Amino acid sequence: MALDLDPEAWLKRLIQAHDQELPELKLMDAYYEGTQPLSYMAPEIQVELSDRMRQVVINWPQLVVDALDERLDIEGFRYAKSGPTADDLWEIWQANNLDEGSQQAHVDALALKRAYAIVGSNDEDEATPVITAESALEVYAERDPRTRQEIAAVKRWEEPAAAGAMPVQNAMLYLPDMRVQFEKQKGAWVEVDRDEHGLGQLLVVTLANRPRLRHADGTSELRSVIPLSDAACKIATDMMVGAEYYIMPRRWATGVSRDDFADENGNPLGAISSLAGRMWLNESTEVKFGQFPEAQLTAFHDTLNQLARLVSSLTGLPPSFLGLATDQPPSADAIRASEARLVKRAERRQRAFGEGWERVMRLALLVRDGSLDPKARSLETAWRDAATPTFAQKADAVTKLHASGILPTEQAWEDLGYSAEQRDRMRAMQDEALTRMTAADLHALSTAPPTTPGAPASGADGGTGAASVPQWSAASADG
Known part of the structure; x- marks a missing residue:
């Protein structure tokens, strides 16, 4: 079993596994940021057009991720069996700026299959453990195949060095009873610090998106959208090329030469006049002029609309999110009906991510107190309503x-x-x-005038004397 490995062997094992999936994670990140390479276009055309060709990016992957993330807002934690709220945990949450950190973790998990949260002690305030949200581009965790729980994790980062020197590579290895920091020196990893906390728990939690039985580390929301996004970017880029070559009027002339097109000083016309006019010349003896009919781009529009409908059906996004608007504005009930699948998908993500954040807060209690209160087992995450x-x-x-x-x-x-x-x-x-x-x-009881037994209270006969004291108030005071 891999649990018997020493820290240095663990480090090499985790780094090797992380390096194998980094190309896929970086590609997913590029699609979310809209910097992916152009697809479906012949290399010969790209070479011929050279720097004149710029890809038109229709960033549906980012839309799919952000539409879900916008409905994933954590509002607090509560102990299901011992009170309405867990105020101590919410103070830890706020102290670590996790309102923003959780949103960043959700975006990374939706786009890159998973994100991570790391818990640690706070040297400046022992009552407030440190919790950080981490990207899958920097952190990797291995799971026990029997329990499916994380058993080891590594975080890698670079620190700037002096001018002209290479950045310093660092790695932090997390094991159930210790945390070990390494630094790369002369091509080899060297241990520089060790913290043996002895808690018996790995202080790293995986926030996996859509985990499956055989893929517990999650699935990216972009997987089904990427082919359609590539097709849309290709069609949109072709449409811009067509707009340059076929939408602007193309004129023809016979009996003239290129030298005939010059200004009053005999200088040839600039490139913009030549390109924009698109004049076709034929040096025959008969001078004639004419114009070709311009092309229409409706075929491109129809293709883009069809691709948008496919994205809507696969992701549950309302058609209006993808620009498929109708002439008649929809009613409020129609809008809510169109968002039903998106809302349900967001609620599923709340359930999965909520379980991860509950584990994070239990670890925070363990780091703070040294042991875990049994009531923490019933911890629940309070989410904002995903509907609208x-x-x-x-x-x-x-x-x-x-x-x-x-x-x-x-x-x-x-x-x-x-x-x-x-x-x-x-x-x-x-x-x-x-x-x-x-x-x-x-105060009213103490300042009211005494009443004679059997006599009506002051003011009961409609007079304007002192205000009467309700009998229930006196009874309440006696009780």
Whole structure:
């Protein structure tokens, strides 16, 4: 079993495995950034057009990833069996700027199959462990084939060196009981630091996108979109070439030569006049002029629209996201219906990523406390609703459920999208309002004139005497 390897052997094993998949990860990253190479065009044409050929990038891969990522917002954590919220975990989350870090991790996981989160101790504040989101381009983890849990991981990075020197290559090896830092010196990895924490847990968590039974490390959302995106970029590039050669009018003339086209000083016309005019010449004896009919680009438009429909069917994106708009604006119900698949896909990602972030926060508790509280096993991730109802619709539904007693106040606040900090402030405001009401009732009781037994209370006969004290207030005070 590979668990018996020493740190240096582990390092070489993980680096070799990571290097094997780096070309694929870099290609996926290029597609997300829109810097992929041009496909489906003959090399001879590319050579002939040379630097005049620029690819028109229709970046559907980025659209597919961002449309899902925009619906993956974490709003807090809660212990399912012991209270509404996990405020201590949310403080750790905020201290590590994971509102932004989690979004970056989700983008990388959707595009590159997976991202990682690494947990470590904080030398400046022991109560706040350090949590960082990491890219699959720099981190790789190996899983135990029996348990499917990570058993070792490596992170590689380069640090700038002095002027003229090569960057310094570093690697951090993570094992269940230790963390070992290496530096590459004269072509060999040399251990420079070791931290034996003895926690018995690998402090690296994989955030895999669409993991499968045989591919636990995930699948990229771009896999099914890349061929269609390549085709769309090719068609769009051809359309621009066609616009230059066939859309602008092409004129012809007979009985003239190229030397006849000059300005008043005898200088030949510039390249723009020659190229834009596209004059075809024939040096015959009879002078004639004419114009060829320009071409239409509707075939390119129809092809692009068909490719966009295929992307919509494969990814669940609403047609409007891909520019397939209709003449009649859709109704609100039609918009929600068109987003049904996208919403469901986002909810599936919330379930998978949520499990990963729960493991991250359990590791943070383990690093902070040295042991894991049993209640952390019931930790849950609170996500923002992936659907897009209007706030008025949601508020109306939540208010009705709360008024009927089905929904507690805390859950109503959470369903309305209030953050953990906002809910804390609202609780404090409720307590303050209740304290003021109680103080007002007690003050009214203490300042009210005494009443004679059997006599009506002051003001009961409609007079304008001192304000009467409700009987329930007195009873409440006695109770």
